[in-house]
Amino acid sequence: MKSNITLALLLLLQSLSIVTAETFTINGKTLTVPSPKGFVRVTDDMSAVMRLVRQQADADSYNDTLAYYIKESDVLTAMEGDIPSMEKNFILKVNKKMRNMTIGKDFFSQLKSMTKSQNQQVFEDVKAQVPKNMKNLSQGVSQEFNIDFAVNISQMVPLETHYEAENALAFSMYINYGFSDGGEHFEEIISATTTFLNASGSVLFLYGYAPKDDLQWTRDSSMNWAESVVASNSQPPANSPGGRGFDWAKGSVGAIVGGLLALIASAVAISRGKA
Numbered sequence: 001m002k003s004n005i006t007l008a009l010l011l012l013l014q015s016l017s018i019v020t021a022e023t024f025t026i027n028g029k030t031l032t033v034p035s036p037k038g039f040v041r042v043t044d045d046m047s048a049v050m051r052l053v054r055q056q057a058d059a060d061s062y063n064d065t066l067a068y069y070i071k072e073s074d075v076l077t078a079m080e081g082d083i084p085s086m087e088k089n090f091i092l093k094v095n096k097k098m099r100n101m102t103i104g105k106d107f108f109s110q111l112k113s114m115t116k117s118q119n120q121q122v123f124e125d126v127k128a129q130v131p132k133n134m135k136n137l138s139q140g141v142s143q144e145f146n147i148d149f150a151v152n153i154s155q156m157v158p159l160e161t162h163y164e165a166e167n168a169l170a171f172s173m174y175i176n177y178g179f180s181d182g183g184e185h186f187e188e189i190i191s192a193t194t195t196f197l198n199a200s201g202s203v204l205f206l207y208g209y210a211p212k213d214d215l216q217w218t219r220d221s222s223m224n225w226a227e228s229v230v231a232s233n234s235q236p237p238a239n240s241p242g243g244r245g246f247d248w249a250k251g252s253v254g255a256i257v258g259g260l261l262a263l264i265a266s267a268v269a270i271s272r273g274k275a
Contacts, residue, residue: 020034020035021033021034021035021232022035022041022067024066024067026094026099026202027099027100027101027102027201027202029200029201029202031199031200031202031204031229031233032229032232032233033066033067033092033199033204033229033232034225034228034229034232035069036069036090036208036221036224036225037221037224037225038071038072039069039070039071039072039089039090040069040070040071040072040075041067041068041069042067042068042069042070042078045079046070046075046078046079046081047081048078048081048082048083049068049070049078049083049084049086049265051144051145052083052141052264052265052268053065053068053265055137055140055141055144055264056137056261056262056264056265058140059133059136059137059140059261059264060093060257060258060261061096061254062095062096062251062253062254062255062257062258063093063094063095063096063205063254063255063258064093064094064095064096064099065091065092065093065258066092066093066094066204067091067092068089068090068091068092068262068265069089069090069091069092070084070086070089071084071086071088071089074086083268083269084269085269086265086266086269087210087211087266088208088209088210088211088214088217089208089209089262089265089266090206090207090208090209090221090222090225091206091207091209091259091262092204092205092206092207093204093205093207093255093258093259094202094203094204094205095203095205095251095254095255097246097251098202098203098246098251099202101203101246102201102202102236102237102240103198103201103202103203103236103240104201104236104237104238104239104240105166105167105198105235105236105237105238105239106238106239106240107240108167108198108203108236111169111196111203111248112164112169112196114248114249114252115161115169115171115196115248115252116161116169118249118252119158119161119171120158121249122249122252122253122256123156123158123256125249125253126156126253126256126257126260127156129253129257130152130153130257130260131152133257133260133261134151134152134153134260134261135150137151137261137264138150138151138264141264141268145268147181147182148180148181148182149179149180149181149268150179150180151177151178151179151263151264151267152177152178152179153175153176153177153260153263154176154177154178155174155175155176156173156174156175156176156260157173157174157175157176158171158172158173159171159172159173159174162219163195163219163222163223163226165226165227165230167197167198167199167230167235167236168195168196168197168198168226168227168230169195169196170193170194170195170196170219170222170223170226171193171194172191172192172193172194172215172218172219173191173192173194174189174190174191174192174212174215175189175190175191175192175260175263176188176189177189177190177263177267179267181268186267188266188267189212190209190210190211190212190263190266191209191210191211191212191213191214191215191218192207192208192209192210192218192259193207193208193215193218193219193222194206194207194255194256194259195207195208195222195223195225195226196255197226197229197230198236199229199230199233199236200233200234200235200236201236201237201240204229205255205258205259206222206225206226206229207222207258207259207262208221208222208225209262209263209266
């Protein structure tokens with residue numbers, strides 16, 4: 001019986017792997033987003049992981065979560081209703097206020113300049129918001145999984161912008177976070193890369209996570225993913241009134257907070273593996 005279930009899951013995994021791109025309707029347009037290479041979008045069939053994804057999505061007041069991606073090698077465990085290691089993963093979000101705006105190349109260029117010039121202040125604002133956000137999310141996860149779980153971020157080390165193209169800007173950071181599960185406490189450091197991307201006039205946030213020693217992997221994989229998304233969609237308009245009056249400083253803060261909230265899935269996966 002177990003072998004039949006395993007075979008069914010393997011066949012489903014194969015079908016999921018064939019789905020190499022998803023479509024999303026944003027601002028009345030259909031955007032095509034290829035999956036990161038070697039990764040699969042989390043679906044309702046991966047019940048425990050999807051519950052984690054929904055918890056961080058519900059806690060994110062700034063952004064809508066469009067998709068969460070785990071390694072193909074993690075899918076079988078996820079399909080069995082368990083939480084895999086999830087050492088590496090990706091997530092796709094869009095700012096709630098910007099999702100109905102059409103952003104031209106001219107304004108996106110301004111957004112990139114503001115991001116680089118205001119980076120330090122943005123991270124200071126993020127630090128001020130982290131404790132409350134993490135507390136709320138920890139409470140949600142504890143209730144959802146009936147566990148005593150708490151996570152906090154003790155340090156963020158932002159790095160300079162390392163990738164810039166006409167329709168993209170990316171920067172990385174190291175994140176030191178601790179979490180408790182019952183009576184046990186764990187400390188982890190991960191590397192993360194955030195990419196702001198203008199796809200056909202819609203600004204998307206792409207996040208890539210990996211262990212601390214795999215920073216370059218997050219950068220290379222995120223760049224390849226971003227380029228595949230740009231190539232799969234039409235170019236943004238050269239000029240557009242979209243975004244005028246939008247507070248991009250708050251948008252940047254929201255993008256980073258949204259990325260930090262996504263850490264909760266990895267934290268739970270690590271605690272489950274060490275428990």
